Amino acid sequence: MIQTIVYGFTIGAILYFFSVGLALTFGTMRIINFAHGMVYAVGVYLFIAFLKVFDDSFLLALAASVIAMLPVAYIIERFIIRRLYGEGLDYAIIATYGVLLIGTDAIKMLWGTTSQPVNDPVGISIEVAEFGLPVYRIAIFACAVVLFLALRVFFKRSIIGRIVVAALEDSDGVRCLGLDVNKYFSIIFVLGSALAVLGGILYAPISSAEPYMGFHILLLAFAVVIVGGMGNLNGTFVAALALGMVMAITGRFWSQAANAMVFVVMALVLIVRSRKLDTD
């Protein structure tokens, strides 16, 4: 049971890494960004490529691939997302889905369709009450907590963070103050993409890299964003951990139902809250 709980926290932590960017883009620009899955998957594949370059140094390869994905994220934001700002939801979905397809196909072309395993960089387990717990999984959860606290500080204290929080509430109001909201949205978008890459890389040793990994996590992350409240950062954290736990516990008793249970929770939350979401 302890293993299940730890696993739930780990999955929740990964979902959190991925969903932050999605929640921020939705909150600021009202766009469902499918391209997030593309950044995530391509980032992981780049990481595997960099591992060979840097002689299996996990941290170096991680840093290199996150940095390498920053310009990609910026290009997506500048030339696709920003042009769709303020337009209907559907066109944004389709354009970003197109980007996701292109990215997935590029992966298949460059690296093939077979899934690629990644070694656990820590590889040590600790014994807690006669159960073996991989240190790596606990480390992931610790990273998520650190990230959550860091983002809280970022959005409370730094000027960029405060402007974005204000824009989440009322982007026209911020615009009226003479601030270039788009610039800050760009920064946030790139930050969110970097976090998605980070989450993907941290998750790679537990699962493995495959071309459609972006699609699978996207569906789960939508559930997280909906349950947590779109654009609500604290809610995203709680929802990611809660849904991760739902997945782990369901998976323990009925492994095929793990994903479906997440959507049951999401549907229930939407039903309960559907009137509040009538805003757009």
Add this chain to the structure above:
Amino acid sequence: MNTPADIRGLSIRPAPRWKIFGQLALIAVGILLLATNIKLHWLTDFIIFFILVLSFDLLYGYMGHLSFGHMLYYGAGAYVTGLFLVNVGKNPIAALFAGLAVAAILSAVLGLIVMRTHGASFALINMAFNEIGFFIIRSPLAKFTRGDDGLSCSSAKLFGIIDLSDDVSAFLFVGVMLLLVFAFLQVLTTSPFGILVRSIKENEKRVAFFGYDTFRSKWIVFVVSSTLAALAGSIFTLVRGFLSPQVISPFGNVEVIFAVLIGGAGNLYGALIGGAIFMLIKNFLPVMIPELSKVVGVKLPQWEMWLGIILLIIVFAMRKGVVGVIRSQWHYRLRAARSAP
């Protein structure tokens, strides 16, 4: 003469009878033209997809509600028909109506929930239900549906004479079904109710302000659209006699959305042309690309990348789809010809 293109179609008068028959004849000719180039077996799949795309066009194109869960009803129709054939009886008509009835009830119940949401929530709650349906078919009901192994379900002859496993009669059957669905949608969308639905797309608040019960209209459209999707699914079962959970997979939604957009949303011809273009891309690009790569000498990307590029082009350059572009060109030429002395 300066009415915008979107309003021009909003005529209150229903289209005259002969016009509908003319349109049906046009579609029949178009499909027969396709039949000269494509194997009948494939064309049958195309036409089933057309019916599905038409049903989605009613929901998305005409009412402006983008759903990510339309395959739930397609799959429900397909599976109920299949299970009916296996467990109850071999009569294809009874099986078809069983599929339609169950899907109609399902969409009527879920519609009460989903139609209260808008925009992103609507798209995603439908996706959630579709995921749940996909799971139910694959896992808890695996005893009946045989899960991922697939369910084979043959039907008896239609009216005791038509054998649906034969390519030609299957093609004729789905062709007639397509014409019926098209005629139904043509009448529905040009009727006063259809105009109301299109007005909801433009501005729901104003329609409600006029005293119309918009929730009821939206719910009716959702049920009709879902039932038509189930019709496509049921026909698929009858014609193919084999089902896998792929028919209810949420990934299928994207294909339907793309087909509608490629052709042009909110236009029945757009749905047909978009469906045809999408199916041609999907079926022929994977075959053509390896051969083309041999000619060029470079390994070319697979079809998914081309589809992605086409989608970006649609969004940034061709919002109204293929039919929209043709139409605006047509009106432009017409006006130019009129103004020229």
